[in-house]
Amino acid sequence: MAPNNLLAAALACARRGWPVFPLAEGGKRPAVKRWEDRATTDPERIRRCWGAGAWNVGIATGPAGLVVVDLDRPKTGQWRYNADGSAYTGAVGYDQAAAEAGGETGFGQTFTVRTPTGGWHLYFTCPENLDARNTASTLAYLVDTRARGGYVVAPGSRTDTGTYDAVNRGEAAPLPAWLADRLKPVERPAAATAGTMPAAARLARSERRSTRLAGYLAAAITRETTAVAATAEGGRNHRLYCAAVALGQLAASGYLTDAEATEPLTAAAHAAGLTELETARTIASGLAAGARNPRTLALD
Secondary structure (H helix, E strand, C coil): CCHHHHHHHHHHHHHCCCCEEEECCCCCCECCCCHHHHCECCHHHHHHHHCCCCCEEEEEHHHHCEEEEEECCCCCCCCCECCCCCECCHHHHHHHHHHHHCCCCCCCCCCEEECCCCCEEEEEECCCCCCCECEEEEEECCEEEECECCEEECCCCEECCEECEEEECCCCEECCHHHHHHCCCCCCCCCCCCCCCCHHHHHHHCCCCCHHHHHHHHHHHHHHHHHHHHCCCCCHHHHHHHHHHHHHHHHHCCCCCHHHHHHHHHHHHHHHCCCHHHHHHHHHHHHHHHHCCCCCCCCC
């Protein structure tokens, strides 16, 4: 793309109140240090910057007050398939997450960009009372979000694979309520002490559980945590979320306490290599989703 077109793209973002900064020519990496602090909507600064080179355009999502949902297509080694044989994409996972929550996706309702590789960026305004951060595959596999501390490649930018094209140029819609709920920061769970009793043993000693029920719950915890710990990078958050939903359904019916579900899930997530913050957020979201669909067992 010619430099003047990139300048026009940068100015168009600035008119929407979205601070911009230069990305590498033909690339997606910041071309300046402290890019979030230096991002600007000042037309004169933007003209000087893009008059000096054919920089791609980055939008600092935090200062812009945006949450951008990034729906990727799978890359090498990431391919999965739906039951009908079609390829699983971030858009599929996002649709499923919205349907599960009974909420809207925002497709056709908010500012939307198609990426060169066939993915999508959905732009939403962030509620003032939500401290949204970046996430990676927390909502679903191949679904990331960019908010405070993050950035997206603006429409009009170009890489070797093609151009970022705005396909819906309307206003950025408010962040859907279900999505805001999933992106709420959560408190980190207290670290387990060295003397903490293993979950299975604790379950077996509980006076309110029969031996059969305690055995079933211990097996359920082992099954879910083993699957989480064994999941490779790229699907870890999604598998952790599914495990938290499963145990959250049992917790909602009183078979487990939240702590009995959270502690082993946290240990498994850390074994898989997930960070504390992502682990805490994903488990909290999964437990909350599971609580909306309690399970009843005939094992008491």
